[in-house]
Amino acid sequence: MKIVHAASEMFPYVKTGGLADVVGSLATTLAGHGHEVAVFLPGYRAVLEHELAARAERRLHLRIEMGDVFYTGDVRVFSPQKNLTVYLICREEFFDRRGPYGTGERDYEDNHHRFIFFCKGVVETLRLAELHADIVHAHDWQTGLIPLLLRYAERRHGVTLALKTVFTIHNIAFQGVFPMRSFYRTNLPEELMSIDGIEFYGQMNMMKGGILFSDRVTTVSPRYAQEILTPEFGCGLDGVVQTRVEDLSGLINGIDTAQWNPATDALLPANFSAADLAGKAVDRAELLRRHGFDPEFTGPVFGMVCRLTEQKGLDLVLANRNFFIGQNCRLIVLGSGERRYEEALRDLAAAHSKKIAFTSRCDEAMSHLIEAGSDFFLMPSLFEPCGLNQMYSQAYGTVPIVSRVGGLVDTVIDVTEQPKTGTGLMGLPTADGLSQALPRAMKLFADQPRYAAVQQRGMARDFSWQSAAKAYEKLYQEAL
Secondary structure, three states: OEEEEEOOOEOOOEOOOHHHHHHHHHHHHHHHOOOEEEEEEEOOHHHHOOOOHHHOEEEEEEEEEEOOEEEEEEEEEEEEEOOEEEEEEEOHHHHOOOOOOEOOOOEOOOHHHHHHHHHHHHHHHHHHOOOOEEEEEEEOHHHOOHHHHHHHHHHHHOOOOEEEEEEEEOOOOOOOEEEHHHHHHHOOOHHHOOOOOOEEOOEEEHHHHHHHHOOEEEEOOHHHHHHOOOHHHHOOOHHHHHOOHHHEEEOOOOEOOOOOOOOOOOOOOOOOEOOEOHHHHHHHHHHHHHOOOOOOOOOOEEEEEOOEOHHHOHHHHHHOHHHHHHOOOEEEEEOOEOHHHHHHHHHHHHHOOOOEEEEOOOOHHHHHHHHHHOOEEEEOOOOOOOOOHHHHHHHOOOEEEEEOOHHHHHHOOEOOOOOOOOOEEEEOOOHHHHHHHHHHHHHHHHOHHHHHHHHHHHHOOOOEHHHHHHHHHHHHHHHO
């Protein structure tokens, strides 16, 4: 098949979260399966500075109509592997910036212009390059207008750009909602700025466009596909998603086993496998040492790596601070994000430096070491479309402690409920839910034969993209 992906991130070129990992791994796996795959990305500064993209060839010049003016841009192209081509939609005014979406303190005020331009640039490149896609697969709100713009361009120019379109909701909490005046930049018919189009409470909603006008809608776990049909998790779009329920699928993401494999992970001080866990002990000692703790500490180590946002359950962790202060354990947290969480964690670590460590930065190597060196991985998310860290944890012999939401339910088996098959601990997404799970973790760790059995079951699970990509191939084939 000829498969085109459009996304705002792709590992290893630009990454702020799991979206980049998913797009990078899915595209490379599909290419490895023999499909002809193209990925469209904005030509961010960070992407163009990457060693592969720096040699990208300028292939096309774009002239994009946006309202009553035309904006120009370039398309740069490079091929990182056989059957995979990356197209960069470039315009310095929009994408030559430090961050993909904002300054770190706030979003860019012209994000509506930036991603309308990107969506239009993707569609225009499909037309000019005559790619003739079987599937165009758009990811999250930044690409939400592509299914609609594509069909409009086909009618306008009398061509077929793609046989079918797929739109994936990675996180319905982020929808690309902008003032109604932004709509004129799309040059779409006025009737689309209505309740049956992309209007949303008097504003323009780009994700709504992807949900309503793609041929198939997916999200990143079966549980989350059910959750977003409800007001509790649908973030105002539950009614819209309900109109597409017959075309909605929940497909579990995989993990990149080239990057996340304890037996081959080049970022670890020592490698290990289920058959020989000696290297994990080395990594644990190094993790403790780097955070100022005794490398010989024998109690459990709790690790946490996440964006510091409300979604990730930071309030639940902070509400349980007395557990980490009072118990014979260590807590190590890595992440950056909202200032209130950074300050709270920094203050907590400073007041209890013999028990708790916090590092405020994005550090890929340290995130791998925390996964490998911890005994338990904390992931008490309030909602979690799929999640990757709970899968990384199981692959690395680290027992995850997760909330009973979204993809966490689909990928972790509670050891209390299923003693013979369990791979982790689950609780309600509340402070009490976590406070009940943490003592269970201490009890499990104290029973080392039982803890070791849970480790082994987690490491035996197959979360690879080789397996996960088959579900996408089946979806594409069914759509066609």
